Amino acid sequence: DTVVRDEELPVLPPYTTRDKFNSAMAALSRILGASNVEINDKPLKDGWYIEHPNTHDAYHLLPATDSVSSAACYPGSTEEVSAVVKWANQYEIPIFPISIGRNLGYGGAAPRVRGSVVVDLGRRMNKVLKLDGENYSCLVEPGVTYYKLYDEVKKSGLPMWIDPPDLGGGSVIGNTVDRGVGYTLYGDHFANHCGMEVVLPTGEVIRTGMGGLPGPDNTDSPTWQSFQYGFGPYYDGIFTQSNFGIVTKLGMWLMPETEHQTFMVTFPRDDDFGDIVEVIRPLMVKKILGNVPQLRNVIQELAVTGKPRSAFWKGTGRMPREVIREHASKMPCGDCAWVFYGTVYGTKEQIADTLKICKVEFGKIQGAKFIFPEDVPPDHYLHSRVSVCSGVPEIRELDWLNWKPNAGHLFFAPISPTKKEDARTIYEIVLKIHQKYGFDMFPTYCINTREMHYIANLVYDRNDEDEKQRAMACMREMIDECAKVGYGEYRTHILLADQVAQTYSWNNQALMKFHEVLKDTLDPKGILAPGRSGIWPAKYRNQGWEL
Amino acid sequence: DTVVRDEELPVLPPYTTRDKFNSAMAALSRILGASNVEINDKPLKDGWYIEHPNTHDAYHLLPATDSVSSAACYPGSTEEVSAVVKWANQYEIPIFPISIGRNLGYGGAAPRVRGSVVVDLGRRMNKVLKLDGENYSCLVEPGVTYYKLYDEVKKSGLPMWIDPPDLGGGSVIGNTVDRGVGYTLYGDHFANHCGMEVVLPTGEVIRTGMGGLPGPDNTDSPTWQSFQYGFGPYYDGIFTQSNFGIVTKLGMWLMPETEHQTFMVTFPRDDDFGDIVEVIRPLMVKKILGNVPQLRNVIQELAVTGKPRSAFWKGTGRMPREVIREHASKMPCGDCAWVFYGTVYGTKEQIADTLKICKVEFGKIQGAKFIFPEDVPPDHYLHSRVSVCSGVPEIRELDWLNWKPNAGHLFFAPISPTKKEDARTIYEIVLKIHQKYGFDMFPTYCINTREMHYIANLVYDRNDEDEKQRAMACMREMIDECAKVGYGEYRTHILLADQVAQTYSWNNQALMKFHEVLKDTLDPKGILAPGRSGIWPAKYRNQGWEL
Ligand SMILES: Cc1cc2nc3c(=O)[nH]c(=O)nc-3n(C[C@H](O)[C@H](O)[C@H](O)COP(=O)(O)OP(=O)(O)OC[C@H]3O[C@@H](n4cnc5c(N)ncnc54)[C@H](O)[C@@H]3O)c2cc1C
Ligand SMILES: Cc1cc2nc3c(=O)[nH]c(=O)nc-3n(C[C@H](O)[C@H](O)[C@H](O)COP(=O)(O)OP(=O)(O)OC[C@H]3O[C@@H](n4cnc5c(N)ncnc54)[C@H](O)[C@@H]3O)c2cc1C
Known part of the structure; x- marks a missing residue:
């Protein structure tokens, strides 16, 4: 997993010369201190999730040497971020901010423009600045991961939950500015953030929402993490999925601790997902199910065991339905087609009532079967859902990357209304194109009330050039075909952003x-x-x- | 209530001559048709809520003749709005868009710049374009009032609620772009909107969120009202409380019909509001109380009867506490200091459970007393809360404007964390300054989970110049004093916007x-x-x- 490079290093950003670049780097070292500037002139290591690189995309889709940085720098404060931005303006060098750089599946830490200087914010700016047990909120710096925030909340003893995405090693800021999702009642991270501090591309610093109004004696506004909008235009949205600013502080709301019950429901027929979606929608709109539940294809039951595909089947091409069926029938999920993972919250009595309603409603799908954590062995994936859906960060979700050797993966993530017809249209497009390019299809519907993030995980072998090219072609065709009938992505891999934006x-x-x-x-x-x-x-x- | 003017009419916008203005108006008539352009050259009529003017602020704070338009125009489509905007650019004439122009308390229909041309969008663009009973959403034009949307939903027979603010005659778009609030679970209107169409100040038209992605055969995106954010920067916030665009279409989510129970809780001691707020906060954060409830001072029980102040007391200056007490003690609320108006939702059983919790929690305030709609006479204000909090538009709230003859009013609306200390700090500032300027104080706390919109209604006599000046001075001093200790307004009267923005x-x-x-x-x-x-x-x- 180490790529030795045979070109002059570091690679240069565009529109500059090596001399100019070198003097720019010398200036940057003077601003931040030499130990906070690191030239990217070594072999590229993909590492793994916990030891991820900030030099390139560990899950490279093009050759690893393609989307690489020239250097990384480590500012230690908002003032230093501002100084770096001004430096970049002076020397006209492209910079690429990351909070942690674990945006795997969407481009990792790779800058879009080769030779950009990665501004690795998380390395030194990694404090939880505030934890408010009365108002259930926090204020964090870019380097605060879900793990770290979890630890700090635990240490405080306050009865609050964080809302982690499927992997806990990403940062609260990086995930939120990319408009990521988690799975508790606070799963829509943008909707549950409150207040930003932003360094603008010319170096000025603003605070959004109530943060614009200073507290007495130069303290922070007492309402910064209480009210999102402030007075006048509400800007926060323009600093997400954009390149209009660097977020150096972010307020997030935290969920009050509560009783919870996670469960699975299995459904026997391949064709039933449309009807299942119809059952889920009213449960979501009426907030009977309040979190962001997932509906997954049964193949993922095989994948999340963490065993490679070859443990289930030695053939080439797409894994046949009968093979999946045969294995599933020996697993806790049984011979089914779809698996719903949901969680309900509230008091013990409320949970019992809600489950009763869910049983009636899901029971409308013939053969629906409820499975609870106590029904499955301790290593079953359901236990990891219990954690994530009750605010405990995990990395279990990485396991399905064992499916292929040297696996990288891509997320295809179009938005669909939570309706049968739309779910079906997208499903058929995705299926047809997966068949064409020979990929197993891993669809997960993350259901967020009126819409679903239809997430198809495309797993490919990073050492197989042909497979990488097919993966890219498959993505491109899905993006186009979905756009033709009106569906667009909520987020995408950095190398596919042009195409998605154009739709x-x-x-x-x-x-x-x-x-x-x-x-x-x-x-x-x-x-x-x-x-x-x-x-x-x-x-x-x-x-x-x-x- | 009619002001005859003795200057040349219409008043001109700045930076133009009468000749230039006249030829601009002729051009505008050619664009929209002469019947859709109306010169403001008649006496100014204040009218009343239902027959409100689009020429000036009916609740004028400066002389009525001050903040007046030169003309109004009535575009009939997005294309015509775009044409008006291009016309304004060509002739450099300031335009001021209103949807309905009932922004009373915040400036009504008055443009900030004298002589602006009011673009009255609601007159001709007033259709509910979509009503989606599966996904509980709608798409509306600027002229759709809460009354109209309510009627259309009723006509459709769909089991959905709208979320009206206290008065139902405003528009969904005007209220939402001013970031107004209602009182059901969908009370935060900006948070519950989904998708905009916006005419930019140079005439281009964009659609935000998923609206940017066209549906097949030039239909609207099938996901426009399902998912707020779309791909790339999320812009909607910059078109609220701003002058960066004219919103011509807006998607809103609608609430599923549900059982509901509205109730009052009275509290006997003036000093208890801090403790009451402490009881409310956890109920809100835990979503036991899910809507936007109000905590009101007892004086408002007198005011919302619709009787004038003089019916209670003939004195001058602020109404003494003993007078309020004496009257309250003969009213359904009894001799109390604060009145909480809340609503709980869900199934009958859930409501019963929730009320039990509320009784325990509010019971911690000595002397707290629950009052239900069946406990009060049919003309009691509580019945109007039942309506508003179950999605039925009302105009009952207007009644407290009878407090003074020729009443106009102002809202002072700072944001406070839902915490005792902050509530107390603001209360004391507001009280002190009301005392100084001799106004009765009508505080309402609209509690939106982690923050409260502290809304003080300042009622003044529009015919009393001295009182108007005192009202203005009182507002200015409250804004400044609150800002000094870190509190800012969520919204303000158009004539006070400069001061608030500067804080x-x-x-x-x-x-x-x-x-x-x-x-x-x-x-x-x-x-x-x-x-x-x-x-x-x-x-x-x-x-x-x-x-
Ligand atoms: C198996 C697997 C499962 C996953 N599941 C989920 C999931 O459930 N939900 C989900 O949302 N994601 C998921 N992801 C994607 C990803 O891991 C997460 O979104 C992760 O939280 C990214 O965080 P980060 O801090 O590393 O982001 P970063 O890589 O630091 O940043 C992400 C993006 O935001 C930009 N950015 C970062 N910081 C800033 C800043 N301060 N200012 C301006 N721009 C900035 C970067 O330029 C980058 O484009 C999954 C990935 C894998 C491999
Ligand atoms: C007694 C009383 C009680 C009230 N209670 C409440 C309450 O509970 N909640 C609340 O929120 N308000 C309340 N208000 C204030 C006001 O009545 C409402 O906010 C009302 O809904 C305003 O709606 P409108 O359509 O008339 O707005 P408009 O006057 O049409 O517009 C409001 C503002 O938005 C701008 N605007 C309007 N349309 C557009 C557009 N299409 N594009 C761009 N900008 C636009 C205008 O320039 C104006 O500044 C109350 C007022 C009174 C008198």
Whole structure:
């Protein structure tokens, strides 16, 4: 997993010379101290989740040497982030901020523009600045991972939960600015954030929401983590999935600790997912199910055991339905087609009542079967859902990456209304294209009330060039085919952002023109994460950068 | 209530001549048709809530003739709105969009810049474009009031609720873009909107969220009202409390019909509000109380009877506590200091359980007394709360404006954490300043989980110049004194926006500079609602417009 490179290192950012770059780096060392600037001139190590690189995408989709940085730097404060931004403007060097850089499946730590300087915020700015047990909120720096926040809350003894995504090693800020999701009642992370501090692409610093109003004696506003909107335009959204600013502080709301009950429901027929979705929607809209539950295809029961595909089948091509069936029938889920993972919250009595309703409703699907944690062995994935859905970070979800050797993966994540017909349309497109490119299909519907994040995990072998190319082609075709019938992605791999952004084409690409007007105003030198979310600064536009 | 004017009419917008203005108006008539352009050259009629003017602020704070328009126009489609905007750019005439113009207490229909052309969107664009009974959502045009949306939902027979603010005659769009609040579980209107169509200040039209992705055959995106964020920067917030765009379509989520129970709790001691707030906060955070309940001072029990102040007391100056006490003790609320109005939702059993918890918790305040709708006479205000809190629009709330003859009113609305100490600090400031300026104090805490909109209604006699000046002075002093200790307004009267915006001064007015950068980019000619939310285009800045 180590790639030795045979070109002059570090690779340069565009529009500069090695001399200019070297003097820029010398200046950066003077600003941050030499120990906080690290040239990327060593072999590239993919490492693994916990020891992930900040030099490139560990799950590379193009050759590992392609999307690489020239260097990383480690600012220690908002003032230093601002200084780095001003430095980048002065030397016109593209910078790419990461909080932790574990955005695996979406591009990892890789900058979109080769040779960018990665601004690794999390390394030194990693404190939980506030934990408010009365108002159930916190204020964090970029390096605070879900694990770290969990630990701090535990240490405080306060009866609060965090809301981790499936893997706990990402940062609260990185996940939230990429509009990630978790699985408790606070699963919509953007909706549950409260207040930002942002360094703008020219180095000014603003605070959003009530943070704009200083507290007495230069303290923070007493209402910064209480009220999201403040007065005047509400800006926070423009600092998510964008390249309009670097978030250096973020407020998040925390969920009050509660009783909870996680359960599985299995459904026997492949064709039933549309009807299952129809059962789920009213339960969600009426907040009977309040969290973000998942509906998964049975193949994932095999995958989350952490065993490789070859342990189930030695054949090539897509794993046949009968093989999946045969193995599933010997597993706790039994011979089924779909598995629902849900959690209900409240007092013991409320939970009992809610489960009663769920049993009636899911019971409308013939053959639906409830399975509880006590019904399955201790190593079953259901126990990891219990953790994640009750605010305990996990990394169990990594296990399905063992499916293939040297696995990397991609998320295809279109949004669908929580309706049978839409679910079916997308499913059929995704199935057809997976068949065409020969990939096993791992669909998970993350159901967020009126919409579902339809998440298809595409697992590929990083050492197999052909498979990587097929993975890319498969993604591209799914994006296009879904867009044709009106479905778009909520988030995507950084290398696919141009294509996805272009599908949001209403009124002759009016939205892209608006992105560009803002980008050119806020970042006139085009230094901040060029190309992120498909937004290119003037300097790069129509120069062949778009993919 | 009719003011005859003795100056040349219509009043002109700034930076133009009467000739230029006249030819601009002729051009506008050609664009929209002469019947859709109306010169404001008649006497000003204040009218009343249902017959409100679109020419000025019916609740004028300065002389009625001050904040007046030169004309109103009535576009009939998004294309016509875009044409009006382009016209305004061409002739450099400031325009001021209203949806309905009933923003009473915050400036009514009055443009901030005298002589602006009011773009009255609601007159002709007033359709409910979609009503989705599966996904519980709708798509509306600017002229759709809460009354109208309610009627359409009723007509459809779908089991859905709307969420009206205290008065049902405002528009869904006008209220939401001003970040107004209602009182069901969907009381935070911005949080429950989904998708916008926006005409930018230069005339381009964008759709936000999933609206950016067209459906097949030029239909709307099938997910526009399902998912708020879309892909890339999430812009909707910048089109609220701003002058960066005109919203021509808005998606809103609707609440599933449910059982409900509204109730009052009275508390005997003036000093207990801090402790009451402490009881409410955990009930809100744990979603035991899920809506936006109100805690009101007992004086409002007198006011909402709709009887004038003089019916209770003939004296001048602030109404003494003993007088309030004497009357209250003969009313259903009894001799109390504070009245809580709350609603709980769910099944009959859930409601019974929740009420049990509420009784225990509020019971911790000595002397707390529960009162239910069946305990009070049919004309009691509690019945109007039942309506509003179960999605039925009302105008009962207008009644407290009878308090004074010719009443206008102002809202002072700072944000406070839902905590005793903060509630107390603000209360004391507001009390002191009300005493100083001789106003009765009508505080309502609208409690939205971690924060409260502390809303003080200042009622003044529009015919009493001295009183109007005292009202203004009282507001200004409250804004300043609260800001000194870290509290800011969530929304304000258009004439006070400069002052409020300036209190969001963190880091040397960094936020205001950011507003201005965006304003100058998006609206280079400075035509759209100059001065709204304290944001002035370059042309007007530092020319003496700021108040
Ligand atoms: C098996 C598996 C399961 C996963 N499950 C989930 C899941 O359930 N939910 C989910 O949401 N994700 C999931 N992910 C994706 C990813 O792991 C997480 O989103 C993770 O939290 C990313 O966090 P990070 O801190 O490493 O992000 P980073 O890589 O640091 O940042 C993410 C993005 O945001 C930008 N960014 C980061 N910090 C800042 C900042 N301070 N200012 C401005 N921009 C910034 C970066 O440029 C980058 O594009 C999963 C991944 C894998 C491999
Ligand atoms: C007694 C009383 C009680 C009230 N109670 C409440 C309450 O409970 N909750 C609450 O929120 N308010 C309340 N209000 C204030 C007000 O009545 C409401 O907010 C009302 O809904 C305003 O709606 P409107 O459609 O008339 O707004 P408008 O006057 O049309 O617009 C409001 C503002 O938004 C801007 N705007 C309007 N339409 C657009 C558009 N399409 N694009 C861009 N900008 C636009 C306007 O420029 C204006 O500044 C109350 C008022 C009174 C008098």
